Amino acid sequence: xPAAIQTELTPEKLAGGVQDSPLIExxxxxxxxxxxxxxxxxxxxxxxxxxxGEFVVIMGPSGSGKSTLMNVLGCLDTPTSGHYLYExxxxxxxxxxxxxxxxxxxxxxxxxxxxxLARTSAxxxxxxxxxxxxxxxxxxxxxxxAALTAVGLPTKLDSTPGELSGGQQQRVxxxxxxxxxxxxxxxxxxxxxxxxxxxxDIIEILTRLNVDRGITVLMVTHDENVAAxxxxxxxxxxxxxxxxxxxx
Amino acid sequence: xxxxxxxxxVREIGRNLTRAFLTVLGIFIGVASIITMVTLGEGAxxxxxxxxxxxxxxxxxxxxxxxxGQRGSSAGVPSFTERDAETLGEQIxxxxxxxxxxxxxxxxxxxxxxxxxxxxxxTPIYFQINKWSLAEGRLFTDLDVRSGSAVCVIxxxxxxxxxxxxxxxxxxxxIGRASCEVIGLLATKGQAGMGDQDDTIIMPxxxxxxxxxxxxxxxxxxxxxxxxVEGTNSLELIAEITQIMRQRRNLQSxxxxxxxxxxxxxxxxxxxxxxxxxxxxxxxxxxxSLLVGGIGIMNIMLVSVTERTHEIGIRLAIGAxxxxxxxxxxxxxxxxxxxxxxxxxxxxxxxxxxxxxxIKVPFNFNTQINVIAFAFSAIVGVLFGYTPARRAAKxxxxxxLRHE
Numbered sequence: 001x002p003a004a005i006q007t008e009l010t011p012e013k014l015a016g017g018v019q020d021s022p023l024i025e026x027x028x029x030x031x032x033x034x035x036x037x038x039x040x041x042x043x044x045x046x047x048x049x050x051x052x053g054e055f056v057v058i059m060g061p062s063g064s065g066k067s068t069l070m071n072v073l074g075c076l077d078t079p080t081s082g083h084y085l086y087e088x089x090x091x092x093x094x095x096x097x098x099x100x101x102x103x104x105x106x107x108x109x110x111x112x113x114x115x116x117l118a119r120t121s122a123x124x125x126x127x128x129x130x131x132x133x134x135x136x137x138x139x140x141x142x143x144x145x146a147a148l149t150a151v152g153l154p155t156k157l158d159s160t161p162g163e164l165s166g167g168q169q170q171r172v173x174x175x176x177x178x179x180x181x182x183x184x185x186x187x188x189x190x191x192x193x194x195x196x197x198x199x200x201d202i203i204e205i206l207t208r209l210n211v212d213r214g215i216t217v218l219m220v221t222h223d224e225n226v227a228a229x230x231x232x233x234x235x236x237x238x239x240x241x242x243x244x245x246x247x248x
Numbered sequence: 249x250x251x252x253x254x255x256x257x258v259r260e261i262g263r264n265l266t267r268a269f270l271t272v273l274g275i276f277i278g279v280a281s282i283i284t285m286v287t288l289g290e291g292a293x294x295x296x297x298x299x300x301x302x303x304x305x306x307x308x309x310x311x312x313x314x315x316x317g318q319r320g321s322s323a324g325v326p327s328f329t330e331r332d333a334e335t336l337g338e339q340i341x342x343x344x345x346x347x348x349x350x351x352x353x354x355x356x357x358x359x360x361x362x363x364x365x366x367x368x369x370x371t372p373i374y375f376q377i378n379k380w381s382l383a384e385g386r387l388f389t390d391l392d393v394r395s396g397s398a399v400c401v402i403x404x405x406x407x408x409x410x411x412x413x414x415x416x417x418x419x420x421x422x423i424g425r426a427s428c429e430v431i432g433l434l435a436t437k438g439q440a441g442m443g444d445q446d447d448t449i450i451m452p453x454x455x456x457x458x459x460x461x462x463x464x465x466x467x468x469x470x471x472x473x474x475x476x477v478e479g480t481n482s483l484e485l486i487a488e489i490t491q492i493m494r495q496r497r498n499l500q501s502x503x504x505x506x507x508x509x510x511x512x513x514x515x516x517x518x519x520x521x522x523x524x525x526x527x528x529x530x531x532x533x534x535x536x537s538l539l540v541g542g543i544g545i546m547n548i549m550l551v552s553v554t555e556r557t558h559e560i561g562i563r564l565a566i567g568a569x570x571x572x573x574x575x576x577x578x579x580x581x582x583x584x585x586x587x588x589x590x591x592x593x594x595x596x597x598x599x600x601x602x603x604x605x606x607i608k609v610p611f612n613f614n615t616q617i618n619v620i621a622f623a624f625s626a627i628v629g630v631l632f633g634y635t636p637a638r639r640a641a642k643x644x645x646x647x648x649l650r651h652e
Contacts, residue, residue: 071646075645076645077645097571100569103564104568115558115565120263128563129567176566
């Protein structure tokens with residue numbers, strides 16, 4: 001890894017910054033799957049700016065490209081063309097390892113399907129990102145316990161995903177995403193598999209993280225009730241931004 | 249980073265013990281089967297070789313009659329004389345030693361124990377020709393042969409049957425009508441292709457002829473034992489012996505030989521090539537079992553990595569680099585392969601040791617095959633644990649996550 005990127009990715013730098021400075025800047029971002037005649041353009045040129053501390057919902061019909069957008073923003077996938085600046089870092093120029101480090105130090109991801117390690121206790125799942133940061137056992141344990149307490153699961157530390165309900169599993173996933181104190185949290189339909197009561201709990205947790213800790217939250221959903229929690233709403237249609245509105 | 253990967257790997261192994269067990273089992277079976285097969289095969293080969301060499305490698309035996317083993321055909325055929333043996337010894341330079349032999353089947357009795365034994369009457373050179381060595385007491389001498397002393401040397405089977413745990417040296421046994429002092433006990437030779445060699449009583453030729461057999465034809469002998477000089481072509485030697493014996497027995501050119509020559513070297517060569525074939529067969533079977541073991545390991549590793557592509561996706565998504573994930577898989581594969589290999593070697597050696605006792609072959613530790621089996625399994629384990637993981641770790645995290 002070039003030393004320049006390493007210094008750019010220091011946790012201090014990634015956690016710092018002023019609330020109003022642009023966190024994410026997208027310029028003509030495209031993503032094409034497949035080649036030749038079979039090619040399918042999921043993103044056709046997205047321009048979007050997101051500032052620190054915002055809570056943004058991304059909406060749109062199925063197949064509109066909103067999940068693809070989330071994956072590219074979360075560095076789980078790579079754009080085909082266009083520019084993506086994260087805190088001034090040109091993400092499209094990073095290699096796989098550098099993207100891994102960006103995810104490790106700056107990004108948190110929550111999935112519709114939770115994606116917890118099976119047969120692994122909630123505590124160990126939450127400790128995992130800290131392990132890759134080379135944190136000591138004691139520190140890992142403290143931070144993971146604190147994160148699980150923050151999402152309301154202080155009594156489920158030793159339960160494995162199989163022993164937890166969907167809502168509880170999603171809370172473990174949120175704890176895992178926030179335990180590294182990321183600057184941005186990406187949530188791809190986090191409540192898609194949950195009932196309305198649990199959904200409200202999860203949204204409350206996300207809102208609290210945004211308000212109390214200043215974590216920027218980007219959430220994909222197609223549930224109007226869920227979308228109502230956010231001030232800013234971006235609608236994607238056919239791989240393009242259809243509307244971008246901020247409620248007062 | 250290595251310590252980190254090791255901690256994660258150990259934790260992952262502990263988390264799915266069934267998968268770990270199956271992986272270890274695959275490696276274990278591969279290692280254990282080839283080591284057991286080769287070790288026991290080599291033990292059996294060694295046992296056969298030891299028995300062949302105990303026969304004496306350049307030994308010829310002359311018997312009257314057209315063919316070896318066809319007892320009926322020796323009926324009516326004149327036996328040999330001591331003079332035949334002397335003449336052969338004098339005329340053929342490539343004969344190192346020659347012993348006249350007279351055998352007789354007689355009952356032997358010591359105290360209450362009786363059994364039928366084959367008594368061999370011969371000269372002291374016979375012990376050298378047939379590679380007998382002494383366990384206890386002494387062998388008889390030329391002086392004993394000249395004076396016709398009533399002494400004998402016995403094989404271990406006879407000692408067990410007649411004396412049990414008693415010391416046989418100096419004891420007097422009854423052979424046929426005469427009594428005879430046991431002066432020596434022969435070192436055991438074991439079973440050879442032709443029955444129990446240790447079931448034997450050997451005494452001076454003159455003693456057997458005078459004391460045990462009636463006056464008629466008492467100077468006849470029914471066997472001549474010959475050892476050839478090292479490096480002799482046994483076919484040429486057999487031709488020379490045949491020529492002299494035909495002359496001495498006045499056979500016309502249209503008559504068949506009325507004697508036969510038994511060549512242990514030929515037998516040894518036949519048995520030797522059989523043993524070699526057996527070793528090659530075992531090596532082939534072992535090779536196949538190693539291959540099957542390898543395929544087993546490969547299967548488990550491939551299946552578990554496919555199954556774990558999702559896990560790789562999760563690890564990448566939360567910020568692990570591809571090399572960190574790979575290091576974890578490498579450590580896991582190495583750990584499991586080593587455990588399987590070591591357990592396989594230990595169990596195989598225990599099994600071989602036990603089986604060697606049961607089937608009575610020597611236990612022979614072959615370092616080479618242990619190393620080969622271990623290395624092969626470890627390489628297969630690591631290769632097939634690591635290569636698919638490498639492919640998975642190169643995927644975009646989102647693609648790895650789609651594998652469920």
